[in-house]
Amino acid sequence: AQSVTQPDARVTVSEGASLQLRCKYSSSVTPYLFWYVQYPRQGLQLLLKYYSGDPVVQGVNGFEAEFSKSNSSFHLRKASVHWSDSAVYFCAVSALSGGSNAKLTFGKGTKLSVKS
């Protein structure tokens, strides 16, 4: 079984400030981790993913995330946010669900508001 916890339902930051969105995961097997972003009235877009290797992974638009096995975490960071980053961010964990097919489990999302 696998699960994802995003402890912050809403985060508000000022434009130009740094950002960290928290994600904790639980998985009985090696997890594959993802961050997706959802802009209003749109589907989800992949920001970045972690499979193995360097625990810090780079994504699109200046986002990065750090995997920590000891903390079971995969926090998302950005050095300087822009108003256009306002959206809902989802952390997700993937693991095999019978045979070779995977199941992607999402957290509840964190709504980011960037104020100018």
Next chain:
Amino acid sequence: ETAVFQTPNYHVTQVGNEVSFNCKQTLGHDTMYWYKQDSKKLLKIMFSYNNKQLIVNETVPRRFSPQSSDKAHLNLRIKSVEPEDSAVYLCASSLTGGARAEQFFGPGTRLTVL
């Protein structure tokens, strides 16, 4: 353009009616998914198909039935809708069904049941 397309964008209907949503992907993927996103943005997998075969079938009411004519199309039919079916239904696809597979999402179909 290569992407995941969904129709309609919105649908408003009465309790007890039947609705059908369409999804098409032009990415050449062989796995497709349906997710339900409720009013609190919570996302849950409903079904996944690999090359036209049902792979994942989460616990959803029997009034929901997926239909796949080929690996590029995955439709969703809901017989006799209920108020709790009001949600956004997101279709996604991936190259394979493996755990590393990146899923690409469509814009969603917003269903409102009156």
